[in-house]
Amino acid sequence: MIDSGETVRVGSRVCVRDGDGEVAFSIVHPVEADVAEERVSADSPLGRALLGRRAGDEVRFRAPGGVLSVTIVGVNG
Numbered sequence: 001m002i003d004s005g006e007t008v009r010v011g012s013r014v015c016v017r018d019g020d021g022e023v024a025f026s027i028v029h030p031v032e033a034d035v036a037e038e039r040v041s042a043d044s045p046l047g048r049a050l051l052g053r054r055a056g057d058e059v060r061f062r063a064p065g066g067v068l069s070v071t072i073v074g075v076n077g
Contacts, residue, residue, distance in 0.1 A: 006075045008050045010042045013077050016050075016059075016070040027051070046070075 008014055008027060015024040025038040027050060033041035040047050046068075049061035053072055060069045 005054065006077070008053050008072070008075050010051075011077055012075050014050060014075055015073040017073050018068070018070045022073055 006012065010027055010029060012027050013024060014027060015022055025040045027042050027047050028039045030041045030043045033039050033044070042048070042051060045061045045063055049059045050072065053059055055072050055074050058069060058071050060067055062068075
Protein backbone atom coordinates (compact mmCIF):
# COMPACT_ATOMS: atom_id res chain seq x y z
CA MET A 1 0.00 0.00 0.00
CA ILE A 2 1.26 3.47 -0.85
CA ASP A 3 1.66 5.94 1.99
CA SER A 4 0.45 9.21 0.50
CA GLY A 5 0.42 11.05 3.83
CA GLU A 6 -3.37 11.00 3.79
CA THR A 7 -5.50 10.73 6.88
CA VAL A 8 -7.96 7.89 7.31
CA ARG A 9 -11.53 8.85 6.43
CA VAL A 10 -14.65 7.09 5.20
CA GLY A 11 -13.74 5.62 1.82
CA SER A 12 -10.04 5.13 2.65
CA ARG A 13 -8.26 1.84 2.05
CA VAL A 14 -6.15 1.17 5.15
CA CYS A 15 -3.41 -1.36 5.85
CA VAL A 16 -2.68 -2.11 9.51
CA ARG A 17 -0.21 -4.38 11.28
CA ASP A 18 -0.57 -6.18 14.59
CA GLY A 19 1.14 -9.16 16.19
CA ASP A 20 -0.50 -11.51 13.68
CA GLY A 21 0.65 -9.67 10.53
CA GLU A 22 -0.84 -7.14 8.13
CA VAL A 23 -4.38 -6.76 6.85
CA ALA A 24 -5.96 -4.22 4.47
CA PHE A 25 -9.57 -3.09 4.39
CA SER A 26 -11.77 -0.14 3.47
CA ILE A 27 -13.47 2.16 5.98
CA VAL A 28 -17.13 2.47 4.96
CA HIS A 29 -20.50 3.76 6.15
CA PRO A 30 -22.17 1.28 8.54
CA VAL A 31 -24.72 0.03 5.99
CA GLU A 32 -21.86 -0.98 3.64
CA ALA A 33 -19.83 -2.91 6.23
CA ASP A 34 -18.98 -6.51 5.31
CA VAL A 35 -15.99 -8.29 6.84
CA ALA A 36 -15.95 -10.89 4.04
CA GLU A 37 -15.57 -8.05 1.52
CA GLU A 38 -12.86 -6.30 3.64
CA ARG A 39 -15.15 -3.37 4.52
CA VAL A 40 -15.07 -2.13 8.13
CA SER A 41 -17.72 0.22 9.50
CA ALA A 42 -16.60 3.73 10.42
CA ASP A 43 -18.81 3.31 13.52
CA SER A 44 -17.03 0.17 14.74
CA PRO A 45 -14.46 0.49 17.53
CA LEU A 46 -11.61 -0.02 15.04
CA GLY A 47 -13.14 2.31 12.46
CA ARG A 48 -13.67 5.10 14.99
CA ALA A 49 -10.11 4.70 16.31
CA LEU A 50 -8.60 4.94 12.81
CA LEU A 51 -10.50 7.99 11.55
CA GLY A 52 -8.25 11.04 11.31
CA ARG A 53 -5.03 9.05 11.83
CA ARG A 54 -2.06 8.63 9.44
CA ALA A 55 0.43 5.96 8.39
CA GLY A 56 2.88 5.27 11.20
CA ASP A 57 0.35 5.98 13.96
CA GLU A 58 -0.18 3.31 16.60
CA VAL A 59 -3.88 3.04 17.39
CA ARG A 60 -5.44 1.41 20.46
CA PHE A 61 -9.11 0.50 20.60
CA ARG A 62 -11.45 -1.49 22.79
CA ALA A 63 -12.78 -4.67 21.20
CA PRO A 64 -14.94 -7.43 22.72
CA GLY A 65 -11.75 -9.30 23.67
CA GLY A 66 -10.14 -6.30 25.37
CA VAL A 67 -7.94 -3.41 24.31
CA LEU A 68 -6.09 -4.08 21.05
CA SER A 69 -3.38 -2.15 19.24
CA VAL A 70 -2.56 -1.81 15.54
CA THR A 71 -0.04 0.27 13.60
CA ILE A 72 -1.20 1.96 10.41
CA VAL A 73 1.09 0.84 7.60
CA GLY A 74 -0.56 2.79 4.78
CA VAL A 75 -3.58 4.84 3.76
CA ASN A 76 -4.88 5.19 0.23
CA GLY A 77 -7.84 7.32 -0.71
